[in-house]
Amino acid sequence: MFKYFLSLFLFISTFGLGQTLTSSLDKTTLALGEVAVFKIQILDLDGKDVQLAPRNELLPFHFEMVNDSIAKQKDIYLRSVKFAIFQEGKFTIPEIQVKVGNKILKTIPYEVEVINTAKKGDQINDIMKNKEVELNVQDYWDLYKFYVLLFLIVIAIIVLIIGIVKWGRKRKDSPAVTTNQTLKDLEKLRKKNYIENENFRSFYVELIEITRNFITKQYHIPADVLLTDDLIEYMKNTNAISQENEKIVEDIFLRGDLVKFAKTIPTKELMSKDFIEIRDFVKRSTKDIEAENLRNTNV
Template sequence: MKQRIFSILLILILKTSLVQGQGARVEASLDTSMMLIGDHVEFALSANVPNDARVSFPPLMDTLVDKIEIIRDLPFDTILEEGRKTVRKPYIITSFDSGSYEIKPYRIAVSYGNNHMDTLRTNPVYLGVTTFNIDSAANAIADIKKPIETPLTFKEFLNEYAIYAGLIIFILALIFTLWWYFKKQQKQKAAIPKKTKPSEPPHVIALRELEELQGKKLWQKDKIKSHYSMLSDIVRKYLEHRFDVPAMENTTGYIELYLKNYNILDTENYKKVSDILEMADLAKFAKFSPLPDDNSRTMDYAYQLVISTKEQIVEPEQENEKESQ
C-alpha cells in the first residue's frame, strides 16, 4: 500500500516538474536580479510547447509577492519555430522597499489536442531591491561658500537691465515718431497750395463759362462726356468759390452730404446740384447717353443755380443811403 502511494506521488511530482511530458517547458524570468527602489523591472512567465498545444497562464493581480507591485500588464508575445512555439506573458513590476524577495513558482496549464492537460510549475526567481548609497562624509554640513564672481554675460545683462533698456528704447521710439509726424504735417501743409480768391465774383465767372460751354454745342456734336465734364467743373468751382464747399477734389456723394449737413442750399437748389452732378457722373463714368432733354435741363439748372444763389453786392452809395435812413 505504501509503495502504491509513493508511486502516485512520484507521478504527480514528475507531472509538475520544469520539463514535463510531451516536451512542454515553462519558466519565470526577470530582466535583472537587482534594482533600485522605484525602478521598473520586467517579470515574465513563458511556456515552450508544441504548436497544437494551448497555454493558460495564472491570472496575476496587482502584486506578485508582498511589496512587489505589478504596475503594467503587457500583451502576450508568441514566437513560432520548427513545430513549436514559445508563449510569453510579461509584466512591469516595481518595489518601494529595499530587501531580497523570492517570487515563488507559478502553475501554468498546457492542453494538448488529445484532450490531455499538464500543469507545470515555473522556477522561483529572486529580486534584490537596494537604496541609494549616501556618502555621509561627502554630504557633511559645511560652511556656505561665497558666490563665485564671474564676468557678466550678455544674457545676464539682458535679464538684469532688460526693463530699463526697453523703457529707453520705447521713449526714443516715441520721440522719433512724434518728430516724424510733425515734420510730415509741416511738409503736407507746405505742399498744399493756398487757395486764391478769384478777382471776379463767382457768379460772373460761372455765367461766363456756362455761356462759353453752351456756345461750343458739345452735346449736339455727340461729345457728351466732354460736355458734362466741363459742366460739372463749372458747378463745382462755383460751389467752392461761392460757399467754400470743397467740391473740386471730392465725390458727388461727399458734396451732397456736405451741402445737406451744413444746410447751404435750399431744397430746390440742392436737387438741381444733385441732378447736374449725378448726370455728369453717369455720362463720364458709366457710358450713359443722356437724352437731349436731359442735356437742356441740366444746363438750365446750372443757370438757375448761379442766378438764384449769386452773391448780392451792395454798392457804397447804397450803404450810405441805408445808414442815413
C-alpha cells in the first residue's frame, strides 16, 4: 500500500506539477500578404522565468512581423505573433526551444504554404499604405548625428594641425632659438683656433657670415644679400637694432672687408675683441626685439 502511494506521489510530482507547452497556427495556407497568427502558451509556470527569442525575432526571415505581443503572469505565459509572407512558396516555422527555469521545452514545427490568389486582369492595390511620419529634432539628430560628429572631428583635426604647424614654426623662428643657434655657431668658430693660428682672413669671413645670417633671422633685415655699406645704411634707417649694436656691427663689418681684401692685418687681441663683441651683441639682441615689439604696440 505504501509503495502505491509513493508511486502516485512521484507521478503527480513529475507530470502534475510540470509545465505544459502548447502552440498553434490558425492558418497553414495563406494568400500573399494575408495575416496569420502563431501562438505559444505555457501553463503551470509557478513564477518561473521564460526565456524565448526577443520580440519580432521569433520567426524566420521571410515571416514579416505585423505584431508580436507577450502576456505573462505567475502561472501562464502567452505569446501571440501576427505575421504575413509576401513571397509564394512553402515556408516552415521550425521547432522552437523555450527555456522555463532550468527546463527546455519545444514546440512542434509548422509548414505554411503561400499562394498568389490574384487573377489576370485583377486590379492590384498596395498591401500596406505608406505612412507619413513627422520627424522631430531628436529624430533628425538620430539620423544625422554620425555625420555631424564626423564633421566636427575633421574640423578639430584641421584646427589641431594648423595649431601645431604655427606653434612649431613660431618656436623654430623665435628670438631665443635664433640666439642659441648663433651662439653655437660662434662656439664652433672659436674651436677652429683661427685666432691662435693668426688665420685672420678665414676668421673674419666666417664671423661676418654668421653675423649676417643672425641679423637676417633675428631682425628680418636682408643682411645676407646687402653689401656692407648698404646694410649699415639699412640698419640706421630701420632702427630695429640699438645704436650700440649698430656701432659694433658697423665697425667689425668694415674691418672684415679690409681684412678680406688684404688691406689690413689685425692682431690677435683685436680678433678676440671682435669675437667677444659679436657674441655679446647676439646675447643682447632679445632686448632689441622687445623694444621693437613695444614700439609696434604703441603705434
